[in-house]
Amino acid sequence: MNASDLLYVLALQHIPNLGDSTAKKLIRRLGSAEAVIKEKPQNLLKIDGIGKTRLNEFRSGDHLKAADEELKFIEDNKINTHYFQEEDYPEKLKHCFDGPVLLFSRGNINLANKRIISVVGTRQVTAHGLAFCEKFIEEISPLDPVIVSGLAYGVDIAAQKAALQHNLQTIGCLAHGLNQVYPKVHKKYVKPIEENGGFFTDFWSTDKFDRNNFLKRNRIIAGLSEATIVIESAEKGGSLVTADIANSYNREVFAVPGRPTDAYSRGCNNLIKSQNAHLLSSAADLLYMLNWELDAKVQPVQKMLFVELEGDEKSIYNFLKDRGKAQLDSIALNCNFPTFKTAGILLNLELKGVIRPLPGKLFELI
Structure with missing residues (x-):
């Protein structure tokens, strides 16, 4: 991003109470931060989420002045900038609706193909x-x-x-x-x-x-x-x-x-x-x-031997032994326990190393 484009992104970021999700919506709608800053007030009012209060904040001439001063700090201190529409913006953060329009960094960050x-x-x-x-x-x-x-x-x-x-x-x-x-x-x-x-x-x-x-x-x-x-x-x-x-x-x-x-x-x-x-x-x-690949130095979870189970725990254990995997609600229904009680029993079984949770509120024996 060149200095001119960055200046307008900073000016947009400086507008109070705008919010990153709204700012990104405006940029996508109008094409650039510069276009947003220069857009006619009557046109901005037609965009959902831009009311008269926010419009008044857009009109202030202080945003470009403040942006120019911050741009000098960025350049003088060799700060890296990451714009949400550019490749060097963190990939996972791109999928967050309220992720920053502009992110600043310093150091030797490399997130490519990294866990x-x-x-x-x-x-x-x-x-x-x-x-x-x-x-x-x-x-x-x-x-x-x-x-x-x-x-x-x-x-x-x-x-x-x-x-x-x-x-x-x-x-x-x-x-x-x-x-x-x-x-x-x-x-x-x-x-x-x-x-x-x-x-x-x-x-x-x-x-x-x-x-x-x-x-x-x-x-x-x-x-x-x-x-x-x-x-x-x-x-x-x-x-x-x-x-x-x-x-x-x-x-x-x-x-x-x-x-x-x-x-x-x-x-x-x-x-x-x-x-x-x-x-x-x-x-x-x-x-x-x-589902990350296990290394030889990292041993998988092992089932604990000779664990003593109480009556209710045995009921859930036997149910999962027959069923394989089951959701919380299904376990509660089939074992005839209230859901809140079932959740507590499952937690105890997890602590004892007997079961493990899976995505989607599923549980299985270890």
Whole structure:
């Protein structure tokens, strides 16, 4: 994209309350960002989603001026730009209705023919969560995946550090412009990440840092990858928002289970219980669900021997043994259990390593 075209894309991006989905619709309708900026007001009003309030925001002459200043920052700092209609725009993000019109990057990012997963979780990661995260990255390293996260405290930086330790490409998605690093203590990781990966953001250098930016940032984390993994989370947290966004994009979501009494496992347990995430006990679970080729270093899930099953668990076990695979509703109906009770029993069987979930709310014995 030449500087002139980029200037108009930036001007369109600068219009407040426009939204990426609406901006992309306008560009597709009129042919270019320049055509949108120069379109007559009466014609813009004919387009669905453009009311008088938005039209007034279009009329401001500040957008091109602000765009020119940001363009100078981009050129002076050798920032890479990725336009949603160009080839270098991340492929999986192209399929997200609210993906950024324009994405900024820095580093040595190469996503061509790469397996990409996002790893997120609480900032208050426990020793157990940290150990699982490091082990998980080690187990999948033979497949050379790209590890995406948010450079935040806790799970995010643990995943990215583990990726660096195993020479895996890692990408930090930022909730601010590329002129700063948050948290500042993680500035020491910027250079090694840029040497083997880099950073993505759709925020400008002039954007004020705001905690609400994290919610907008999370859609990029979810949209870049084939699957999102939640290592640990309280009942509420940003990683659960990322999981929800990933589900809305029809991407796979995985969560690491924990004890019901553990505060930072409750979010993960709830995701699994509500069928909004697959249970993740090891890298083999991820590889199985994504149909990725197993490496000799990564062993498939093994059925646990000598597992003691309770009465209700035996009923479901015997049903699946005869049926092979079955959906949640079918299991509940045939075993004569309420659906909510069936979901709880299935979760216990998953934790015992007896069954595994499949896409479409199917379950089968291991």
